[in-house]
Amino acid sequence: MTSPKILVRDHMKSAAYTFAPTTSVEEVVKTLVKNKIIGAPVIDADKKLLGFITEQDCLKQILNDSYYCEDRQNAEDIMRSNPLSVSPNDDIMKLAENMTQKLPKIYPVVEEGRVIGLITRHEVLKALSLARVQVCSTK
Template structure:
């Protein structure tokens, strides 16, 4: 298989978040976009965190017990974000994604967000390039 990079398959316009976004707003954005999570950016569009559906679900469950809804993205985002360069190999990233987490990575150039790549994107890329190998049955 030729060298495939994530640049051709990443989502170049992902939903992003700010630290001062309310959790309810973040949930709405995730639901509308069908993303499983997204990067939290600072004013210079540098990735400073990540928020996932799982993070939101946890906070919403906690809020339902206490009838609170004032949580912000900064209260629940992860700051230990693994990111990738746009020239990363699809196959190398696929190997990383065999682990339970993460299921999505921000793609950065000098710390600035240029897109995100998900397991689904990786699967699609490999499928496209292996389609000639598939035996078609009727």
């Protein structure tokens, strides 16, 4: 018996925090720290995904700024361009396999080129755990 396909759309969270390319790294850091998030999409005015910025990106930049006393940077200067993303109709099992290969811990969910949400390892693990309980309880 095969288990039903578990879709990203059923377990993703809204992209509550996004950044414009011109958002200062200082503002990005404040938002990430205040809201206890590890990263967020960088989007344009049409919500099109331009990149992704993480705590790690910010750490590198802050260290560099502190050491070299360089000018302040914006999100677009340090974001990861062409980030991996998923579709809301993607299978969580496939995403889970990708996540075991040390790929990102968090993925933007993109539909028709626009960011509509995020999915993290936490949501994927929770979805798989729930599915396992359901499948195993019917045996």
